[in-house]
Amino acid sequence: MPPTARSPLANARTVAPLLRLWRGARWVAGLAVLAVLLWALALVALWFGQERLLFHPVPLADSEPLSREADVSERFVDVPGARLSVLELRRPRPEGVVFFLHGNSGHLKEWFTDGGPYRRANLDLVMMDYRGFGKSSGRIESQAQLQADVEAVWQSVAARYAGLRVIVYGRSLGTGLAAAWAARHQPALTILVSPYESMQALAAQHYPWVPSALLRYPLRSDQALAQVRSPVLLVHGDQDRLIPLAHSQALARQAPQARLVVIPGAAHDDVHRFASYQAVLARALSAPSAGR
Template structure:
């Protein structure tokens, strides 16, 4: 009798801890998904003379944006970065784009770098991306447009590219580096004990990928353990015109450092 009561008490305690953990994940999952690094307002993102930084006003926040501006660019490379750091980390290695004569535009999400506010929902995150694009789009009327993202940013990039495609303004290239088929699928792989209903950022990349018009390039490291390459394999099968560059020896965080990636990017931009 005592043993049964003790066992029941232990199960109840474990259940309470589990429910508490799930509740914490539901309301505080931004802490797990996003790793922003603030940046002082007076600290330059980049000192290069052909770059500038500015803010785009969105409801409840100001988003920090960095832009490489060529005298007469062939087009623009609109890039959505991963879940950590800030533009100081991501707005680098611009010479390749200068050689290709492409402007580069990157933004920091809410709470990242000099951007104010906090990320509160996927809808808000996607809306912010669209707002920044619409602010810059008139500058590139008649120019080549590349929508790109890496890691977390791939779901956002696919969503923006799909929206532009539906509006009759399909990007000339959609480039996704280390993409996931959806955050929901990835979460199920990494945290099988967590109910999928808890995830407030499902980021269904696959649904958007199927709607993309125009060329699509996927780049994925063969040794990526965070987002396995099978996610890119799933995505490429659903697309109308896509190619997958498998980077031998590359993991998740270092894939962009491999010469084959730079060569493929420059070749793709040169063909536009």
């Protein structure tokens, strides 16, 4: 055999590692493509399933009373494609009203826990259930729809409180809705309990793999509060793991008219049970300057 020629055995030894490398590369590439496809499918599912992640409504039979207290009544507000359940606590000669926007679960029967603070401040209370919550019919489909529903409920009572003190109170999910409502109406006081800077910022903490542009409910509390000229009271538990205290701290830095009160030991779902929270709420409701 000429010195420059290579034997078939030598060629096989050279080609075999290359084949193994090629097969390995194809396997890795296949896994990468599969991972991208799964990620894309997860994003598509998230795009169409955000309502199931954000909202956890609990239905309530129409025959079930929201409250049996004499000064509490219930009614419905008709909106396109649904009717919304509304609870009202009415005082004989109120000095104003608290418009209450609750969190992302349950229904009004669960959220109306104590009318005492509003009675003692001589304020009416108006609360609403979002679509699909409690006795409200329909289904939440967009942020614009949700905000329009909030506005429709307010407009159903607004004339009654012309010239009186108006306070908007948001809790958890409802804080983003309350902040946007306050930017439009400039109430005497905005109370946000366990608020988030934005749903985008909150999602970045819990779902860092999700692009922010994918969120159909950005709920930019930070941008809304920048347009609120009246006092804002932020209340947050320092043990809140669902919406960390850092969100209220960020909002307080961005909104110079805001005051932050931290409730030591309180988490997300139990902040209203703390005496320090109850004292803060009582002061805020009692006088126009108390929010400051």
